[in-house]
Amino acid sequence: MELGRRVSTCVLLLLCATWSANGGNILVWYTEGSHWINIKPVLETLVDRGHDVTVLVPSVSMYMKSNEASRFRYESFNVSFSMEDMEIFFEDFFHFFMYEMKQMNYLQIYLRFMELVKNNLDISLQYLDGVVKSDVIMKNLKEGNFDLLLSDPIYPGSDLIAEMLNIPLVFTLRFSLGNNWERHCGQLPAPPSFVPAAMSKLTDKMNFSERLWNFLFYTMHDILLDKTFWNVLDNYYSEIKGTPTSACEMMSRADIWLMRTYWDFDFPRPFLPNFKFVGGIHCRPAKPLPEDMEEFVQSSGDDGIVVFTLGSLIRNITTEKANIIASGLAQIPQKVLWRYKGEKPKTLGANTRIYDWIPQNDLLGHPKTRAFITHGGTNGIYEAIYHGVPMVGIPMFADQPENMIHMNHRGAAVHVDFHSMKAEDLRDAVNTVINEKSYKENAMRLSSIHHDRPISPRDEAVFWIEFTMRNKGAKHLRVQAHELTWYQYHSLDVLGFLLAVVLLFIFLLVKICGFCVRWSCRRMGKTKKKAE
């Protein structure tokens, strides 16, 4: 199997070798947080293969740094808000999910969420202003002679720029709210009877009430996004282009959608020829650890280590929570490496070390690693799947709760509730995934599914990016569904026509029968008369 994979990778590399000799010129849309962490390895692979990569970077960003020494070119643009504005937005966002939400009813949650989506779009449009309304940047982009725009559409506007530059567009994303973008703009089929909506916390096995909930969940998000997102974006696009423009239609221009999930993690579902499922795009084999860290890891003996992080965006939690977590961790026999930026908790055990930053992937790939405590972001989950490490989830927001449900469903994880968690709950959860063999076995099974494919997800993503450049787009993969109205798509016009034909037929039949009956009655009457 290993040989087969190598051979197919070699064949692929050979196929592409002629192309990489005169590499393409790729423009990359700005993004943030884990989205940037995720796309970077793909860009590095593209550079390795001889392409030029230029990344648009806003002057204010938490993760993208235009002055960072790297192998990409950076095109820096100015934005009108400050780092503080941005931090306030993120604080607001996390505060809602981590502390406010549990005290709200559904309506309050919905309204507050609408407000957050609106605020997020406000910031996104200020970013977009920095590119599309800057003559300097637009001139640079036009003179850049790019062959392709690669974008994580979490920040909108890349489709507009791709059209202005007249170049193909490749999206990479994990999901959109209620899968609205994939379903409506990408035309990805998602029957609500067996494809659970992102963030619905459902699996693909649904009973009647769950299917009802899933259906409503899709509909609710469609309404929410129409009211808060699409109408604002439509206006913005129309203003820039000078003609009435549908932003969703612009989004549908994307040649390829690289979805960052795969069947080790997601439930089987129908998809289209221009949707590629490349979950685990950023995963790599583990590298050796820094010396002092390796020493600490080795000091764990047979008990091994537990790796703990709450993700790239959560920096601190309340002192109370930190103390609960620390005292839970102090009660397990493993050594713990905890990535945490807040103040050192009072209850921190001797077995736990706090780090500003940890080489998460290298730790997860370490033979001494027994479990991974995670907030349930897809990046971390995929690294754990890649290395076959069972997980304990403390999910907080966005897709995290549902990601953990996926892993739970496959028997590779348990999760604890962040709000109600006690020290003992965390301790017991870690002990469960380490001591009950099934968790490790299931994690290893997912790992072998993950690795057993003809080509690695990163190579697949790179292949389709190069494919799109070589063929100047991939419009031949575009389904005609994009050109249909909703009633044509569901064949309602055809059904209506057939219904009309059937009704007409029945009508005629009734008429003819009525006529026959009357006619034969009359004849019978006549014969009777004659007989008389």
Ligand SMILES: *[C@@H]1O[C@H](CO)[C@@H](O)[C@H](O)[C@H]1NC(C)=O
């Ligand atoms: C961004 O702002 C700085 C300082 O005001 C200015 O020097 C620079 O030219 C601006 N960059 C662009 C691309 O407009």
Ligand SMILES: *[C@@H]1O[C@H](CO)[C@@H](O)[C@H](O)[C@H]1NC(C)=O
């Ligand atoms: C459907 O499944 C949910 C979750 O398992 C359960 O709570 C609910 O009672 C079920 N409903 C019906 C009608 O079986």
Ligand SMILES: *[C@@H]1O[C@H](CO)[C@@H](O)[C@H](O)[C@H]1NC(C)=O
């Ligand atoms: C996190 O830290 C910031 C600044 O140090 C503080 O303002 C904020 O309240 C803290 N958040 C929590 C949840 O403790």
